[in-house]
Amino acid sequence: MTTFGFLIKSMFRRKLLVTLSMLSLTTAFLLFILLRSVAVLFSGDFASVSDVHMQTASKYAIILLLPHRYGEEIAAVEGVRAITFASWFGGVFKEGDDSAMTFAVDPSTYFEVHENYQISSEHLDAFLELRTAAVAPEAIMERYDLEVGQKVPVTSSIFPNINGEPWTFDLVGTYSSENEVEADYLPFLFHYEYLKEATGVSDVGWYTFTIEDPEKASEIAHIIDSKFENTADATKTMTESEAMKNWMSQIGDIGLMMNGIIGAVFFTMLLLTANTMIHSYRQRIPDLAVLKTLGFSNNKVAGFMLFESLLFCTTSAAVGIGIATLALNGIGPFLPTGFVLAVTGPTLIWGTSIALGLGLVIGLVPAISANRLVIVNALHTK
């Protein structure tokens, strides 16, 4: 028998009680990881967007379009380097499925502004040449089992095709992003001109542009918004990272809600687990007195209690995090394109810290009590 073996066996002296308590805590950590992943998704912190990129959209709602002529006026502002635009198309690739991110763009400028996107010259040339051409990121290619060269039928509730049939795009290439996380959020892209000709809509969803000096972002935003302030199409200009967060926040303060639920779950778990540990300690007072009698020091016996508590919490956390990771991987394919639920590094650090903190907090009282246990009194406790 080793000291570790001794501790494990001591911990499971009441197998059912300890196993059920660990399962409760495992469930709490499972919930924590799932809810934190949702909170992270809605916080927008996951998106790798640079403050060199800025976005001008309608002041009132991202779904409202802006006049095409705004592009030239924004491009003329000092400090603006390159500009492009896009319109939200809301494409549905498979009947009954949710819409995937599908943008109508200007291929000649889109990849110039989004310089972190990678597309081969062959695919870009093909995209530029054909009016019905489209390019798709790997995530969408895999999800809908698409191949370069095929025709892709897509429907849209925002821009329904006049003939009532699905839109048909010629998939001429793929593209990717230097950033692995961002790669999962890339949209399906097709010609804005194709949309414009077919629907007669000449306005655009938003403008994205790069600036020369990120420190002048606020100044440039102010200049642009001032230009259109007293028009029917007032704008709101932000860096791309601000825009992402702004869009997410329109759904609601999901992060706050999630953190609230997580807090309630852990507070309950703290009380329940602390109760289990104190109950376990009280039952073991004679055993602890025996250990002290045999020569285990006060600190050693206290350390055993603390270690047990930490082991209890970290094991529960590890199992909970493991199941949550598997669950997130499992539900990933069923989420709309662009929505990726993943266990991030900070979430893991939070989970580990909570497990250690919880272990210390709930182990502290039994540990201190064990340290102060008077052998001659405790030996005869039943």
Place this chain on the structure above:
Amino acid sequence: MALVNLESVWKSYKKGRDRVEVLNDISFRVNSREFVALMGPSGSGKTTMLNLIGGLDRPTSGVVTVNDVVLNSLSSGKLARWRSESIGFVFQFYNLLPVFSARQNVELPLLLTKLSRKQRKKNAALALDIVGLSDRARHTPARLSGGQQQRVAIARAIVADPKILVCDEPTGDLDRSTATEILRLLQILNQEHDKTIIMVTHDPKAAEYAKRTMLLDKGKLVSSLLQSEVGAEVET
């Protein structure tokens, strides 16, 4: 040569506002390889004295010296280490840890040593062999009789090879024949394995196995007689 030496030992406890005197100016010696029985009525201070000798408690005043170590001066950490090296304890209710097997219970004190896992296991098996329980090594206390549990407790007490065994009513929970077996085992440990044994007992029959009997009453040492002297006193 005195292995245990108590000099003017006083012990009192606080009970509410009052102080209860448990031991009053006790002085005595126990020589190496002695087997001493401590007798006396309930509340006479027998167990308190045993606790002082075993380093489980400290005197209010006076000096307790065991194997040339003055226990009063040791910190709680050093006292714990001293206990692990120098003393074996046997209790009335065995005090075995219920989830562990007999062998694991015996092995417990060895977790504090630097012995290898293999050596610990070997020593525990040897101790169980000495008390005649090799065939019950894998049994948990719940699957052992009272006498067997006490044998395991004795094996645990001797596994680290201490010089002294302190036994608090080791036969108090056992029937006569089992008690006799345990007492014979203690006698063997005393005579053949050179263990110094100090045993608290209410039972005069149990005290007969000791070489000397000390009688305590109301916290004072009333008499200290060799076994032959006890017999003579009873006759007179």
